Amino acid sequence: MQSDKKKVYIKTFGCQMNEHDSERIAGLMAEAGYDLSERPDDAQVIILNSCSIREKAYDKLRSEIGRFGSLKKKNPGLVIGVGGCVAQQEGKRLLGGGRLIDFVFGPRAIHKIPEIMERVSVDGRGVVEIGTTDDKMVDANMKRDNGITAWVSIMEGCDNYCSYCVVPYTRGREVSRPSNNIISEIEGLASDGFKEVTLLGQNVSSYGKGLSESVDFPTLLSSIEPIKGIERIRFITSHPRDLSPELIDAMAKLSKVCEHIHLPLQSGSDKILETMNRGYTYEEYRKKVDLIRDRIPSISVSTDIIVGFPGEDRDDFHKTRDAVMGIGFDSIFLFRYSRRPNTAALSLDGHLPEDLKIERLEEILLMQKEITSRKNRSYIGRSAQVLFDGQNSKEEGGIAGRTRTNRVVYAKGDSSLIGHLKEVKIVSSSFASLRGKLLENSINA
Numbered sequence: 001m002q003s004d005k006k007k008v009y010i011k012t013f014g015c016q017m018n019e020h021d022s023e024r025i026a027g028l029m030a031e032a033g034y035d036l037s038e039r040p041d042d043a044q045v046i047i048l049n050s051c052s053i054r055e056k057a058y059d060k061l062r063s064e065i066g067r068f069g070s071l072k073k074k075n076p077g078l079v080i081g082v083g084g085c086v087a088q089q090e091g092k093r094l095l096g097g098g099r100l101i102d103f104v105f106g107p108r109a110i111h112k113i114p115e116i117m118e119r120v121s122v123d124g125r126g127v128v129e130i131g132t133t134d135d136k137m138v139d140a141n142m143k144r145d146n147g148i149t150a151w152v153s154i155m156e157g158c159d160n161y162c163s164y165c166v167v168p169y170t171r172g173r174e175v176s177r178p179s180n181n182i183i184s185e186i187e188g189l190a191s192d193g194f195k196e197v198t199l200l201g202q203n204v205s206s207y208g209k210g211l212s213e214s215v216d217f218p219t220l221l222s223s224i225e226p227i228k229g230i231e232r233i234r235f236i237t238s239h240p241r242d243l244s245p246e247l248i249d250a251m252a253k254l255s256k257v258c259e260h261i262h263l264p265l266q267s268g269s270d271k272i273l274e275t276m277n278r279g280y281t282y283e284e285y286r287k288k289v290d291l292i293r294d295r296i297p298s299i300s301v302s303t304d305i306i307v308g309f310p311g312e313d314r315d316d317f318h319k320t321r322d323a324v325m326g327i328g329f330d331s332i333f334l335f336r337y338s339r340r341p342n343t344a345a346l347s348l349d350g351h352l353p354e355d356l357k358i359e360r361l362e363e364i365l366l367m368q369k370e371i372t373s374r375k376n377r378s379y380i381g382r383s384a385q386v387l388f389d390g391q392n393s394k395e396e397g398g399i400a401g402r403t404r405t406n407r408v409v410y411a412k413g414d415s416s417l418i419g420h421l422k423e424v425k426i427v428s429s430s431f432a433s434l435r436g437k438l439l440e441n442s443i444n445a
C-alpha cells in the first residue's frame with residue numbers, strides 16, 4: 001500500500017560530517033511528518049545539504065539548484081531548502097530573486113528544522129536560520145539506514161583556522177558533546193544491533209576542551225570500549241599536532257579500536273605548513289607516524305594532501321612528493337588548493353595557475369596509485385577480519401565489507417552474513433579493493 005505521507009528528498013554534498021547531518025535532518029523531518037523519498041520527483045520538499053570546502057563542491061550545488069528549479073516549474077508547490085556550509089556562508093543571499101529556494105539553514109540550526117518547516121508552511125518562503133556558534137550540540141534522533149555501521153558526532157566546529165579552510169567560518173567554534181550523551185547514544189546503537197561506530201569531529205584529538213567534566217579523547221575511547229555489541233570503534237579526523245602518546249597508547253591497548261588513522265599532512269614543506277597554519281613541521285609529523293607504526297605495526301595510515309597552495313614552488317612540491325613516497329600512506333585524499341571566502345590564504349602572494357595545480361596533482365596521484373596497489377598486494381595470502389555491511393552491487397551473490405584497516409573487501413557469500421564479522425583469506429587485490437574467500441569456522445559476532 002502506498003503511503004500518503006508527505007515526502008522529503010535529501011541530497012548530500014561533501015564530507016562524512018555532512019552525511020551525518022543529513023541523517024539528523026532526515027530524523028527531524030520524520031518528526032515533522034515527512035517520509036524519506038528516494039527520488040526528487042516524488043517529494044514535496046527537497047533539501048540540498050551543501051558543502052563549501054572547495055569551489056568544485058559549491059559549483060555542483062549551483063547546478064543542482066538549477067536542476068531542481070526546473071522541477072519547481074512543473075510543480076510550483078515544491079519547497080526547496082538549502083542547508084549545510086554554503087547556507088551558513090551565504091545566508092539570505094541564497095534566496096536571491098529567483099524564487100527557487102524557499103528556506104536556508106546552517107549546520108548549527110539543524111535542530112530548528114521542525115520550526116523552519118512550520119514557518120515555511122505559514123510564510124510560504126524566505127525562512128533563513130543560520131544558527132550561531134553559541135548553539136550547543138543538540139541530540140536528535142538520526143535516521144540511519146544500514147543498521148550495522150553508524151557515525152556518531154562527538155564534537156562540532158573547529159578552532160584551528162588553517163589558512164585555506166572555510167570550516168571555522170561555516171561550522172563555527174569547536175564545541176564538544178558531553179561524554180554521557182555520546183555513551184548513551186552508542187549504547188542505544190548497540191541495542192539496535194549496530195556493530196561499528198565512527199566517532200566524528202573536525203579534530204577529535206582535542207575532544208573534551210571546554211566541557212565542565214574532565215574528559216579527553218583517550219578517556220572517551222576507553223569508556224566506549226566496554227559497550228557490549230559494539231565490535232569496532234573508528235574515528236575521524238585527528239589533527240597531527242594534537243596526536244598524543246596517550247592516544248596512541250589507547251589505540252594500542254583497546255581491542256575494539258581499529259588499526260587505522262586518518263592523519264592529514266597537507267604538505268611536506270615546512271614553509272608551506274607554516275603559511276597553512278598547521279602547527280607542526282614535516283619532521284614532527286613523520287616522528288608521530290613512526291611512533292604509531294612502532295606501537296601498532298599493522299596500522300593503516302591515510303592522509304589529505306593539498307597541492308598548489310599559494311607560494312608552493314617546485315622545491316616545496318618536491319618535498320610533498322618525497323613525503324608521500326617516504327611515508328608510504330595506505331591511501332590519500334588529494335586536493336588542489338581552492339580559494340575560499342574569508343580565509344587567510346586568499347590574501348597570500350603567489351597563487352598558482354590551475355594547470356600547474358592539475359599537473360602536480362596528477363604526478364602525486366600516479367605515484368600514490370602504485371603505493372596503494374603495492375600495499376593492497378601485501379594482503380594477498382593473509383587472513384583478515386571483515387565486517388560485511390552490504391551486497392556487492394556488481395556481482396550476483398557477492399557481499400562487501402571492510403577490514404579493520406579500512407580496506408574494502410569483496411567476497412562471494414550469502415546475504416545472511418551481512419552484519420557479521422568474518423575471517424576471510426585475501427586472494428587478490430587491486431588499487432581500490434581486496435578480494436577475499438570466507439574461511440570455515442570464522443568468528444561470527
Ligand code: 5AD
Pocket residue numbers: 053054164165166264266304305306335336337338339340
Ligand atoms: N582547498 C583545497 N583543499 C582543501 N581542504 C580544505 N580546504 C581546502 C581548500 N581551500 C582539504 C584539506 C582537508 C580536507 C577535508 O579538505 O586537505 O583536510
Ligand code: SF4
Pocket residue numbers: 158159160161162165166167168202203239
Ligand atoms: Fe579546516 Fe584545519 Fe579545522 Fe581541519 S583542522 S577543519 S583543515 S581549519
